[in-house]
Amino acid sequence: MSILIKAALVENKRKDIYIEDSRIVEVAESITTEADHKISGKSKAAIPSFVNGHTHAAMTLLRGYADDMELMPWLEEEIWPTEAKMRKEDIYWGSKLACLEMIKSGTTFFNDMYWEPEQTIRAAEESGIRSLIGLLMIDFDKRGSPGEIKKRLSGISHNKHLTRLSIDPHAIYTVSKENLAWAGDFAAKNSLPMHIHLSETRDEVEDCINKHKMRPVEYLESIGFLEQRVIAAHAVWLNETELDICKKRGVRLIHNPVSNMKLSVGNVINYKGITARKIPLALGTDGCSSNNSLDMFDDMKIAALLQKHHNTDSTVLPANEIFDIATVSGAKVFSLNSGEIKEGNDADLLLINLKNNLLVPHHNIISNIVYSANSECVDTTICNGRILMQGRKVEGEEEIIEKFNEHAASLAR
Numbered sequence: 001m002s003i004l005i006k007a008a009l010v011e012n013k014r015k016d017i018y019i020e021d022s023r024i025v026e027v028a029e030s031i032t033t034e035a036d037h038k039i040s041g042k043s044k045a046a047i048p049s050f051v052n053g054h055t056h057a058a059m060t061l062l063r064g065y066a067d068d069m070e071l072m073p074w075l076e077e078e079i080w081p082t083e084a085k086m087r088k089e090d091i092y093w094g095s096k097l098a099c100l101e102m103i104k105s106g107t108t109f110f111n112d113m114y115w116e117p118e119q120t121i122r123a124a125e126e127s128g129i130r131s132l133i134g135l136l137m138i139d140f141d142k143r144g145s146p147g148e149i150k151k152r153l154s155g156i157s158h159n160k161h162l163t164r165l166s167i168d169p170h171a172i173y174t175v176s177k178e179n180l181a182w183a184g185d186f187a188a189k190n191s192l193p194m195h196i197h198l199s200e201t202r203d204e205v206e207d208c209i210n211k212h213k214m215r216p217v218e219y220l221e222s223i224g225f226l227e228q229r230v231i232a233a234h235a236v237w238l239n240e241t242e243l244d245i246c247k248k249r250g251v252r253l254i255h256n257p258v259s260n261m262k263l264s265v266g267n268v269i270n271y272k273g274i275t276a277r278k279i280p281l282a283l284g285t286d287g288c289s290s291n292n293s294l295d296m297f298d299d300m301k302i303a304a305l306l307q308k309h310h311n312t313d314s315t316v317l318p319a320n321e322i323f324d325i326a327t328v329s330g331a332k333v334f335s336l337n338s339g340e341i342k343e344g345n346d347a348d349l350l351l352i353n354l355k356n357n358l359l360v361p362h363h364n365i366i367s368n369i370v371y372s373a374n375s376e377c378v379d380t381t382i383c384n385g386r387i388l389m390q391g392r393k394v395e396g397e398e399e400i401i402e403k404f405n406e407h408a409a410s411l412a413r
């Protein structure tokens, strides 16, 4: 299949974009090649689609279910008991709704950690978006044991163009030293990335110091866990020594500003320290019960505001930087061939409606996207060379919402 986008704004110049199969083949002032689909780029800007660096897609089922609580009681009394009741079909429909929401808000890749990963894979591949899907390890649930992970990995089938797999120990406080070490070895043997929640709260740090006489990153370093395959979400409480270790080991970090603020984790990611060391950084929404949406527009704006507020410096994390973190840097963190509108890249991109009231006037479009826009400004979402949304319409939307609502309601009963 081929797509020709005519005269869309690409970085301040009107250009045509020619897509063949899954790739952007040409970006030029005038392309005359015939295409199966022709899209007018008039009043539109073409921008790279967003990379959601950390989420739990099926947690859409728990949106609004237990808000305004502290992290540990929230997990122990509300989230984990409800998750224990979730069946495979619940997780499938929860993930379907998440993918719908991501397409509608311009995200075409997500990094996910949840139970029943086969269901999330099924939902994401049917929806046509890319993902890194984790096999979740937690000591208190049999499904998260090394034996189960090993068995599960050998049984999973997936479309390699859209989906990749990872090994996901939940956190240092839910996975034992032995199992963390096992995860490191197993991921290395199978050449898979690892995804973990790291240094999210002060309690996590203090417990680690009490138990191991070390801070979380030092602890993971001491057991040989840290290496380039590690993707760490949150990383809110890392001190300078820990950032040095992350840099040395090639660890990639994910910033989740909305979730951190909502769960009141009590600190702010050390953005200046991360950029000074050039540690790879992506942006993530986290799951729908700690955000409560999967909308990267919100996270871009709040990330920028949070840094300015925290540093008492309005020049920190300007619009173009957070936009890059949500797109091209995110793509690098996850080794995606996307994040920029250029020849040879995978065709993962958006058309933004420049006539939307939130995007006028056009003094600085990136600034408008970060500080003013919301997902309603996304007109068209393309992933892997397929049009997943056009004119804000996604195929099967009503059915997904209806089915999802049935499953969410029965879970809460």
Ligand SMILES: [Zn+2]
Pocket: 054, 055, 056, 197, 233, 286, 287
């Ligand atoms: Zn999370």
